[in-house]
Amino acid sequence: MKFALMGGDGRMAQLARLLCADGHRLAVYALERAELPPECRGAVSAEDCARHADCVILPLPLSGRQGYLSTLLSAREVPLEEVFDALPRGVPVCAGRVDAAAADCAKRSGVGLIDYFEREELCVLNAAATAEGALELLIRETPRTLLGSRVLIVGYGRIGRILAARLRDMGCAVAVASRKYADAAWCRAFGLEPLDTRALEGHLRDFDMVVNTVPAPVLGEARLRELRPGALCMDLASRPGGVDFAAAAALGVHAVWALSLPGEVAPVSAGEIIRDTIYNILREQELM
């Protein structure tokens, strides 16, 4: 197949290498600083790039500053409008984490975007990569072994589920805070202690580490104040996050906000995950 890739970071570069290795033909634009195989044709414009493509792939996240394509491996500034206007009709256009402004802009250009960041299979495997990155940080940022530590994970979504299992297997005593009885049952089935997110008071001092995965203000000043001295507080939730970092700093709580872990700790795997998801999308549309 013929793919057009534009913009993005190391994951897009990795994706380009993987697509080449799978035997596809590629045109790339706004990826000048990436080391790519010679078979990748460097295009001179978005239009040149998209011409003849069977599928267009835009980066994760789609936008850098508002209205512009994210281009971390290029000096170019590419307005999204320019990209969208260059795209051929009738060809799937995949983009990651499309914000409202970008979605509007695409609509105005008559482009239907498929947001691969909303695909469950991508989110699950990204969560697995996030859990590994979190594990690395927890080992590095604490002066104790995970073995024997008591950890509280707030939230039992994708990241919470995988991270809880990993930490339990590393020999931590793991508690999971959630609001749902069903989550509590799943926790019990997998050897985790269930707690109620609404009633953490009185429990927080039991933990050596607290990891938040919920994008809601669950760890405010009162709760941070309850943590035992030396406890680590890690936030894995996307902006606006769930930890009051200002309060943590004032209280002397060791707090870490870890964002975008998959691309950082496992860029090759992150590229593979995007590729597999794009393939699934194409298979569902019977284009592959």
Place this chain on the structure above:
Amino acid sequence: MKFALMGGDGRMAQLARLLCADGHRLAVYALERAELPPECRGAVSAEDCARHADCVILPLPLSGRQGYLSTLLSAREVPLEEVFDALPRGVPVCAGRVDAAAADCAKRSGVGLIDYFEREELCVLNAAATAEGALELLIRETPRTLLGSRVLIVGYGRIGRILAARLRDMGCAVAVASRKYADAAWCRAFGLEPLDTRALEGHLRDFDMVVNTVPAPVLGEARLRELRPGALCMDLASRPGGVDFAAAAALGVHAVWALSLPGEVAPVSAGEIIRDTIYNILREQELM
């Protein structure tokens, strides 16, 4: 609180013992053959039983033969209509696995039933008990150790998820067949090999054991024919199940249909699961 319990099997008896142990007052009906603590008042009729109750608990499953209360620990035949007509208004009535006929009958009597078998937390913990029962059968029914065996699990619902994790931890090489890309991603995150239920052909001969958890005809004659000699085929799906047992018999495939495992291998835990779920229901209604 005051509870009224009517009918059911060993799990209802266990539930009665647990409620007494928690300090509640109990009236029971149609449970004559159960060994119950002396504090349990034996009622002479459904009406007598339900009188003054704060909560009525009917069994899992609710119905034995159609239109009648399930009463495995009693010689009585109790029409559901008689039960429903005896119930006081304004009191929660909990029942398990309510079939359509019973639901209609309750409606006619003006009774609103809460089906605790539809509660996710009960289903998850029941699935954990089912997985243990399945494990026991797999050890007993095969002449090999699970350690080193290759197992295919069809379906990645509640039972599939827990059983797959247990078998992996026992040292099996576990593959899971599902139709969803997201399930495949979860499988990969948890060290299980994902397969596509629609494309099992050519894979089935790789397995020493195949366990179905899907209530759909997934293992028909053609697929059973592909199994290797001596392979075990176990069905955990409720009626109508997913294995063609007639074909299995004709082909000489060792096939086992294992139903109602929680009540059989872990009646005490099964009773505790029902109790905890009833308490959750009462808490949500702010009655507890």
Place this chain on the structure above:
Amino acid sequence: MKFALMGGDGRMAQLARLLCADGHRLAVYALERAELPPECRGAVSAEDCARHADCVILPLPLSGRQGYLSTLLSAREVPLEEVFDALPRGVPVCAGRVDAAAADCAKRSGVGLIDYFEREELCVLNAAATAEGALELLIRETPRTLLGSRVLIVGYGRIGRILAARLRDMGCAVAVASRKYADAAWCRAFGLEPLDTRALEGHLRDFDMVVNTVPAPVLGEARLRELRPGALCMDLASRPGGVDFAAAAALGVHAVWALSLPGEVAPVSAGEIIRDTIYNILREQELM
């Protein structure tokens, strides 16, 4: 190669089938009731069986009643002396669990026995099969799920190590009693609670199940008396075992003595384990 097999139970029959399947030539004696492939030559005497063999395999255990070959699949009574006198010189003779009398007898006949039951690799894999059998019994003999149960394992040898890991993975809270600080450290490394076998008093009532693996009288009357009502006590130690069963019966403690689990729950795997061990022996002697 040419093998001679004499006596034994289902594991020897399985071993014969496996050796045939591997392309070896076989003569068997005192295995009349076993279903064997036609290529297996049935010998008319021990001497006839052993003639031309490159390796002689005697059963596990070697002796039935004292001085006689164990022959559970034959009506013959074969004195060990007759067997030993029939064996050719210069050929490895492998036997399992050789008792002192049999060892003496072999010495008198000038036969050097290799006891494959003393090989670590066989014992480890037998321990894994034993752990599975124990797991099956624990699920079957208790009315609760293993999930959430508290289990004490006495002894951290081969069986203790594997069973403890399996039960932990099934969601039990597992404590292990041992006398060594090093065992306690291994337990901590693998998420198990270490206890001191000499100081179990005051702890025993915490457990739903107690499993002994030590061939020493560790669970006598005083300790059995401490168990909570309904607790299960399982002994996996060979004779004389470690549980006072008379005291257990008098106290109403549910006690189970499970012996010879590998041959019972996994005869095919048990045969494979013996075969692999025999091969290792032959490889070490550069005969294979």
Place this chain on the structure above:
Amino acid sequence: MKFALMGGDGRMAQLARLLCADGHRLAVYALERAELPPECRGAVSAEDCARHADCVILPLPLSGRQGYLSTLLSAREVPLEEVFDALPRGVPVCAGRVDAAAADCAKRSGVGLIDYFEREELCVLNAAATAEGALELLIRETPRTLLGSRVLIVGYGRIGRILAARLRDMGCAVAVASRKYADAAWCRAFGLEPLDTRALEGHLRDFDMVVNTVPAPVLGEARLRELRPGALCMDLASRPGGVDFAAAAALGVHAVWALSLPGEVAPVSAGEIIRDTIYNILREQELM
């Protein structure tokens, strides 16, 4: 009790804090740069420090440059002879990783050293800390997730056993190279693929990561040459290690030598492990 501590690194400082927290009285020497609780008496000489002590604790490792006490948290240069001559008779003297020269020196001064680094329980828990540090490095140094990676561990001693289990639980396909049939059996029992250290040729290109734990030259040029491009080679063995780093550099193999991980990634736990081991020693001598 009264303890005297001299020299060492962060672990000795941590040990001092822990012994204080347990209510013991402490004198310290050659630890000036450590932050210690005010109850710790700073001694002016080795003799002053050891006076009245019930137990003397020297660091891990005992020696810095040959013949001198290791003193990473002090500007002092303290000859071992001076230390040994200052010690009271009849009091246990514990030291870590005592080299031959230091042992000779102690003997000449009539001091019997107890090397706590030879205690199995300390080595096991140190191995667990090493495994965590290795895990952190493997996540950080590779651009893929551990999930789905193929890892070879050379050696199945303490570190090999724990690291193999951890990586398996993280979703790696783990192979373990050893020379013993018994190790191979243990590997199979725990879901690891056994390989023969003497016959790794032809297998090495299968792995994304190779971790050596054996202090012998197992990964020389020929084997390193077989690794797949991009594979990571990590050495956890103490000097002289097991990887030919010069050859690795020449071949462009990404090789990492990770030493002293416990003190680096988990100094608090490392201190606790030493404390617990010292307590065990004192208990065995019935001094505690």
